[in-house]
Amino acid sequence: MTFELYEWSVVDLSPAGSGRMWIAVAALGVLAVLVWCTMEPSKYRSLTWIILGYFAFRVILQRYRSR
Secondary structure, three states: OOEEEEOOOOEEOOOOOOHHHHHHHHHHHHHHHHHHHHHHOHHHHHHHHHHHHHHHHHHHHHHHHHH
């Protein structure tokens, strides 16, 4: 399945495409920024960043594993 915004931009949202990976990594990045802005520095903020980093690592690792 491809999604076309303009004639020059095509995002491949198939399971083997890289569009899904970039959307997932961008969403995790937005969540990391929200954690940084909203939580006070404590062990819970650090734990949240570790969990988000773990999921980002899994997304990227799965992309390279499927190549």
